[in-house]
Amino acid sequence: MFELRRLRLLHELALRGTIADVARELSYSPSTVSQQLALLEREADVALLEPDGRRVRLTAQGRMLAAHAARALELDEAARAELSISRDARAPVRVAVMPTAAEALVPAALTLLAEREPGLRLEMVEMPPEEGLFELRAHAFDLVVAEQYPGYTRELQPGIERTLLGRDPVRLVVPPGSPARELADLRDAAWAMEPQGAAVRQWAVQQCRAAGFEPDVRFEATDLTAHARLAAAGHAAAMLPDLSWTGDRSSVRLLQLPGDPVREIFAATRSSSRDGAAVGAVLTALADALAAHRPR
Structure with missing residues (x-):
């Protein structure tokens, strides 16, 4: 044995x-x-x-x-x-989430869980989706909140199931005084993007290339709040999803990107644990938190 x-x-x-x-x-x-x-x-x-x-x-x-x-x-x-x-005893639900979910979804989901499942303990670690999905297979987490952009579907893994939590529009963010009206107007702008290797970085670069230019990426940060602040201060353009805004968006101008792209926010779980009551309760709370998110 x-x-x-x-x-x-x-x-x-x-x-x-x-x-x-x-x-x-x-x-x-x-x-x-x-x-x-x-x-x-x-x-x-x-x-x-x-x-x-x-x-x-x-x-x-x-x-x-x-x-x-x-x-x-x-x-x-x-x-x-x-x-x-069967014995109404639950182990903690261990969750790995990307930064935007840590800021905009988890607090609201915890509020919902406190009302619906007061005995449930949720433990969260913030990490990039690439790392979280790997650690899910290694049983370090029970659930991972990740995203995928149009044309950049993440690798499917045996034994891992995905639940779509919702869709999140992605918009072009420019300084308040920028005369830009569309993406092609920003060929000479400085850009803030996520670091090399991130799926969203590859996607954003492809959007610029489709508009006819190679972006001048001067600022790299995984924290999307830094992108927004660089744009608000007049130093960079960026592409940000609505979920990245937990406060006021009036300090920047928002423009539509070609095709009005949206990213998919999904939760990944192991097939063996997906049907557990605690994991199911967390999935529902996250989906409800995303549906209720309304950036100002």
């Missing part, structure tokens, strides 16, 4: 690639991880790891068992969810 905690370590190694990363994520020492994986090898009676320079990698048998480990963890999670419903 395989020990589930050791299977979790193998699963983490398959995702993260190194024993050091597994140890860091699960708050173990690297030697403890190595010892537990060695015990798992004895249980399996086959070699699961092999040297790869100064590191190790999974053998073919190791990859096979890691796939079974992922399914075993899903079954364990599903069983615990059903048992918690």
Whole structure:
């Protein structure tokens, strides 16, 4: 019989690639991880790891068992969810959210949950969608709030389900004194965008190219409030979704982008935990919070 905690370590190694990363994520020492994986090898009676320079990698048998480990963890999670419903005891719901959701959705969702599910405990970490979706597969979170832009669909992963929370218009933001009337008028402007590698950065650059110019990106920030303030101060143009506004928008001018694009806000969950009552309550509260969001 395989020990589930050791299977979790193998699963983490398959995702993260190194024993050091597994140890860091699960708050173990690297030697403890190595010892537990060695015990798992004895249980399996086959070699699961092999040297790869100064590191190790999974053998073919190791990859096979890691796939079974992922399914075993899903079954364990599903069983615990059903048992918690039957005894009315709920574990905390761990949520990873992108910055705009942390500011505009989570506070409102918590207010709704306090009324609807006063015994539910929600724990939140703010992180980019790319990281959150990876950590969801590693069982670090129960739910991830992420987004995708037109033409930039995120990779679909087995065992991960998505629930559309709503759609969020994206608009062109310019300084109050800017004479610009459309995107093509901003070919000589300085731009504020998210850092390289973010899906929204790629999407925004493509919008500029479709308008006939390469954007002069002078300012990079993951905090969209910084983009708005740079525009309000007259230093940059930006493309911002409505959800990024938690306060007054009168300090900038908003223009429509070609095609009136909207981004999709979705929640990702593991198939094994989606039907749990606590996760379902959080999904509903987030969707209701997004529907009620009205920037001024």
